[in-house]
Amino acid sequence: MPRHLFDRPQIITAARRILDADGLDALTIRALASDLETGPASVYRHVADRQQLLQLVADDAARELPLPDPALAPRERLHSGWLMLYDFFAGRPWLVDLITAGNVVSDHASPLADAHLQALAELGLDQADRYRTYRSLNALLLGTLCSTHPYAHGAVEAEDSADPTAHESAPREVFAWAVDRLI
């Protein structure tokens, strides 16, 4: 009789606990096994390798991707939709790492892409411009989250309110500004 039983959902739950607590590097097969009170070898009964584990967690997280509010006018729908995405990823920094470092891409993102492409169509953009805009917004989001990542905020200690205008805005505000320039 098996002493420890666990399935993929339990693995994903444990993995996300580790990710939320300590980030992507902390999600080792051994740490995961330890969380499940078993040995590393047992994990391999349920996932092929670490890469598949990361893919599974990314797919799971992608189900929670926020869809834009259909009640809004196209432009506001896009604006608020992309800011929701910003906040979604800002709250899950490990997911950004998963996308950039790991090579995970989830197909759960399709409805989201369709919704934004639809909003861009309602704005009167032709098909080529819709794709270009969508891809640019994606890159802008990912790039903003990547450069924001470092724990150091780039704040200079020896600086006060002497130069008010030149001071860096928060990454989120810059992102919101750039989104409006692209749509």
Added chain:
Amino acid sequence: MPRHLFDRPQIITAARRILDADGLDALTIRALASDLETGPASVYRHVADRQQLLQLVADDAARELPLPDPALAPRERLHSGWLMLYDFFAGRPWLVDLITAGNVVSDHASPLADAHLQALAELGLDQADRYRTYRSLNALLLGTLCSTHPYAHGAVEAEDSADPTAHESAPREVFAWAVDRLI
């Protein structure tokens, strides 16, 4: 008498050879030591740890960052300048990894930032907009390079010229398009 002598420049040269050949993950202290025909412990005579090694290589590579052509009008200067940056990073994928995964930020980037901020000033943007635009372009570049990274180009095999317009443009073209929308 020491049998093997090597200094930081030689370490950086060896590190870049490994990076160009096999990417960031291949740059281990042990692989580097092996390249220098010594043991891993000897590397630590010259660098504090792997993180510092990555920082040194990034700083070294940042000296080659392409500056925009001052002979061009501001708008063309920005456009070509950012495309030069795209090509620069596209040819050094490990540098993108270094920026996103490692937490390296080089101060050699300052002249480059100043040049682009200057061009934006010549376009008549106020200080706040100059910074916002610069940071957005940076994010756009980084994000484009991150999502481009995966070796799979997202090309669907079962697809032919049936849907010509909807087909994804090359990342570089989309980037160039978005740059023009931001400046």
Added chain:
DNA sequence: ACCTGAACACCGTTCAAGT
């Protein structure tokens, strides 16, 4: 004084042995 072999504490992954 400078260098480095050998060891330590980690990884992902495998497989023969246990139940």
Added chain:
DNA sequence: ACCTGAACACCGTTCAAGT
């Protein structure tokens, strides 16, 4: 049949021992 202890081939890093 299913599970897993122990081992293998890697890491980064340290330190006592060698020259």
